Amino acid sequence: MKSFIRIRIATSVVCVVxxxxxxxxxxxxxxxxxxxxxxxxxxxxxxxVAADYSSHTKSFWNDLIxxxxxxxxxxxxNLNLVSWDDIQQKIxxxxxxxxxxxxxxxxxxxxxxxxxxxxxxxxxxxxxxxxDFLPTFARNGVVKGTQYGIPFDASVRAFFYNxxxxxxxxxxxxxxxxxxxxxxxxxxxxxxxxxxxxxxxGPEESEAEFSLWAMGxxxxxxxxxxxxxxxxxxxxxxxxxxxxxxxxxxxPDPGTTNQTPLWQTFAQGKIGMMxxxxxLPSLIKQYDPKMKYGISKVPVNAGHKxxxxxxEDYLMVFKTTxxxxxxxxxxxxxxxxxxxxxxxxxxxxxxxTTSTAKVTSKRIPSFRPFLKLAPFSEFYPATNPIWGAxxxxxxxxxxxxxxxxxxxxxxxxxxxxxKSAAQRTG
Amino acid sequence: MTKASExxxxxxxxxxxxxxxxxxxxxxxxxxxxxSLVLIFAVILYPVIEMVRQSxxxxxxSGENIGWAGLSNYTALFHEQDLGxxxxxxxxxxxxVVIITIVVSMALAxxxxxxxxxxxxxxxxLIVPWAAxxxxxxxxxxxxxxxxxxIVNPILKDVGIISHPVNWLGTxxxxxxxxxxxxxxxxxxxxxxxxxxxxxxxPRDIYEAAKVDGATAWRTYRSVTLPxxxxxxxxxxxxxxxxxxxxxTIIWIMTEGGPGHQxxxxxxxxxxxxxxxxxxxxxxxxxxxxVVAVLIVVLVYVMIYxxxxxxxx
Numbered sequence: 001m002k003s004f005i006r007i008r009i010a011t012s013v014v015c016v017v018x019x020x021x022x023x024x025x026x027x028x029x030x031x032x033x034x035x036x037x038x039x040x041x042x043x044x045x046x047x048x049v050a051a052d053y054s055s056h057t058k059s060f061w062n063d064l065i066x067x068x069x070x071x072x073x074x075x076x077x078n079l080n081l082v083s084w085d086d087i088q089q090k091i092x093x094x095x096x097x098x099x100x101x102x103x104x105x106x107x108x109x110x111x112x113x114x115x116x117x118x119x120x121x122x123x124x125x126x127x128x129x130x131x132d133f134l135p136t137f138a139r140n141g142v143v144k145g146t147q148y149g150i151p152f153d154a155s156v157r158a159f160f161y162n163x164x165x166x167x168x169x170x171x172x173x174x175x176x177x178x179x180x181x182x183x184x185x186x187x188x189x190x191x192x193x194x195x196x197x198x199x200x201x202g203p204e205e206s207e208a209e210f211s212l213w214a215m216g217x218x219x220x221x222x223x224x225x226x227x228x229x230x231x232x233x234x235x236x237x238x239x240x241x242x243x244x245x246x247x248x249x250x251x252p253d254p255g256t257t258n259q260t261p262l263w264q265t266f267a268q269g270k271i272g273m274m275x276x277x278x279x280l281p282s283l284i285k286q287y288d289p290k291m292k293y294g295i296s297k298v299p300v301n302a303g304h305k306x307x308x309x310x311x312e313d314y315l316m317v318f319k320t321t322x323x324x325x326x327x328x329x330x331x332x333x334x335x336x337x338x339x340x341x342x343x344x345x346x347x348x349x350x351x352x353t354t355s356t357a358k359v360t361s362k363r364i365p366s367f368r369p370f371l372k373l374a375p376f377s378e379f380y381p382a383t384n385p386i387w388g389a390x391x392x393x394x395x396x397x398x399x400x401x402x403x404x405x406x407x408x409x410x411x412x413x414x415x416x417x418x419k420s421a422a423q424r425t426g
Numbered sequence: 427m428t429k430a431s432e433x434x435x436x437x438x439x440x441x442x443x444x445x446x447x448x449x450x451x452x453x454x455x456x457x458x459x460x461x462s463l464v465l466i467f468a469v470i471l472y473p474v475i476e477m478v479r480q481s482x483x484x485x486x487x488s489g490e491n492i493g494w495a496g497l498s499n500y501t502a503l504f505h506e507q508d509l510g511x512x513x514x515x516x517x518x519x520x521x522x523v524v525i526i527t528i529v530v531s532m533a534l535a536x537x538x539x540x541x542x543x544x545x546x547x548x549x550x551x552l553i554v555p556w557a558a559x560x561x562x563x564x565x566x567x568x569x570x571x572x573x574x575x576x577i578v579n580p581i582l583k584d585v586g587i588i589s590h591p592v593n594w595l596g597t598x599x600x601x602x603x604x605x606x607x608x609x610x611x612x613x614x615x616x617x618x619x620x621x622x623x624x625x626x627x628x629p630r631d632i633y634e635a636a637k638v639d640g641a642t643a644w645r646t647y648r649s650v651t652l653p654x655x656x657x658x659x660x661x662x663x664x665x666x667x668x669x670x671x672x673x674x675t676i677i678w679i680m681t682e683g684g685p686g687h688q689x690x691x692x693x694x695x696x697x698x699x700x701x702x703x704x705x706x707x708x709x710x711x712x713x714x715x716x717v718v719a720v721l722i723v724v725l726v727y728v729m730i731y732x733x734x735x736x737x738x739x
Contacts, residue, residue, distance in 0.1 A: 253685075256601070
């Protein structure tokens with residue numbers, strides 16, 4: 001515990017140093033030509049720090065870089081692959097010691113953008129590619145009107161149902177609204193031995209399940225910079241979930257059910273309906289390859305727009321880069337559908353460009369439902385500095401709404417927590 | 427004793443001719459003790475000082491110490507609406523787990539002190555749960571108690587104790603007792619061995635004397651075994667209070683103190699304050715109070731125990 005705190009203190013010190021250096025960089029960059037005009041005649045070596053996603057990651061990048069360097073003579077990419085556990089610390093150190101790479105791949109970018117360390121996307125990405133990004137994902141890369149984050153890949157949630165359960169219960173098509181969901185759950189309860197609807201509100205990742213319900217009722221975590229955890233739409237969503245549990249339409253005690261065991265139970269064919277992500281199909285394959293299941297849009301409260309929860313990773317270019325032309329060539333090369341599709345297949349994550357999404361949908365049928373859902377994604381307020389502290393308390397407390405405490409008081413408590421957390425921002 | 431005083435003249439005298447303690451002699455022991463003193467300071471005292479310091483500081487959300495807080499962390503802690511539940515949980519947790527552990531261990535120690543075929547095997551097998559990692563033991567119980575695929579429900583159903591499956595870890599009403607059960611299971615081996623050692627230390631001739639005096643088995647137990655077992659019992663109870671009070675693993679793995687704070691003790695609440703709420707200052711404040719509480723409980727127990735001992739003597 002102690003060492004953990006010390007690491008955090010060390011990291012925040014580094015952050016301060018980074019912020020100071022950012023100001024310094026900002027002053028000099030205009031003269032040193034950080035955002036030099038692009039041109040294919042520009043030659044040089046760029047550094048690319050990337051996250052290690054899986055056992056396929058290293059060979060993918062090595063192969064891509066080899067082909068890139070063959071196609072663009074004189075342009076070189078120096079790859080630095082870092083595990084997810086270490087990458088945050090690594091990049092903080094690099095920035096603090098003025099050794100930031102040219103291109104970085106990470107799940108956050110907003111802190112660097114806020115510190116004026118990044119080059120705007122329009123300077124480092126060709127206009128054709130910029131138009132190619134799916135708007136949902138491109139929007140998340142924007143800070144104060146300027147896009148800094150280049151959408152790298154994504155994952156979204158969807159509604160899963162067990163086809164055997166639907167057949168036995170006589171359900172023809174998956175529910176689109178909460179009301180249909182409740183009716184279908186009742187049918188599954190009456191006619192089958194399946195758990196009607198699997199709801200994970202235990203501490204593991206209750207913020208995901210709740211986000212889906214809240215967003216499906218027009219609610220959410222924030223409105224602009226303001227926290228709106230106890231807004232009426234959210235309270236109503238939590239009350240509806242609670243009623244589902246009380247009527248026995250979920251597994252017993254969803255307030256203490258965690259995601260991992262629930263997904264495993266779904267993969268064993270014991271649950272009728274559930275929300276899952278694009279990584280669930282591989283889990284099902286592992287447990288019961290013969291299981292027949294369907295994927296559709298997450299049901300929303302009648303009258304609301306379809307919505308789902310998305311998670312996104314980014315590429316970003318630091319404005320200290322000396323070879324903006326090489327950066328541009330390399331980024332464009334990566335996003336060519338013939339290259340990008342291999343990333344998508346290897347890592348099982350969704351593409352962020354329209355062109356590759358088309359190819360993916362043609363070549364990998366299991367991705368189709370998720371690609372269709374991608375435009376409906378909404379995201380956690382992960383760019384808000386206190387989201388970490390709030391997410392922690394959400395994990396601890398949401399489940400209490402299923403054990404006697406009223407949804408209103410649980411959400412009001414969390415809303416109050418945002419105030420005390422905001423007081424502790426340095 | 428006599429041997430030591432005989433040997434003394436051959437050693438370097440600690441006192442010089444004028445009767446003053448030699449300077450070197452005064453510091454020599456310190457030299458030998460230095461490594462352990464440094465170690466104690468580094469791994470025990472320094473963290474305690476740091477904990478107290480943090481409890482009096484404003485620690486921001488990213489863990490940076492940004493100034494003096496006075497007692498504001500403590501007042502914020504007392505305003506936590508869940509603190510009452512957490513404290514009462516802690517009291518129940520310690521009292522129930524320690525008392526049942528001691529009673530069961532006493533019976534087991536008594537059994538293992540008797541001669542019976544296979545005694546060695548039974549004694550050895552009792553070590554297994556103690557030697558196994560607490561995390562592994564707890565995860566095994568977590569799986570056994572699982573509503574969907576755990577083995578506890580089918581067994582209890584087959585035996586006829588329950589008619590339909592119970593979600594043991596689903597509601598505080600069954601989750602907290604389940605955690606206490608695991609807490610007791612993992613505390614029993616150590617306690618049993620302490621008490622068994624105590625039983626084996628009781629001289630046989632006292633029992634023979636009791637027999638000669640015509641004491642019944644119950645009378646012998648009450649007047650010979652229990653009083654003779656006092657030192658071992660003191661060790662067993664004090665160590666158990668400290669272990670159980672600070673027990674984190676079982677509750678964290680089985681329920682994470684949830685739902686809400688229904689199964690939190692102060693040990694898990696400290697963790698949540700620091701790493702879920704990113705509120706290190708308040709967490710440090712509760713840690714300080716935790717240490718004080720354990721010290722008071724143990725001191726009171728030892729005092730009562732000693733007074734009763736004197737009364738008996």
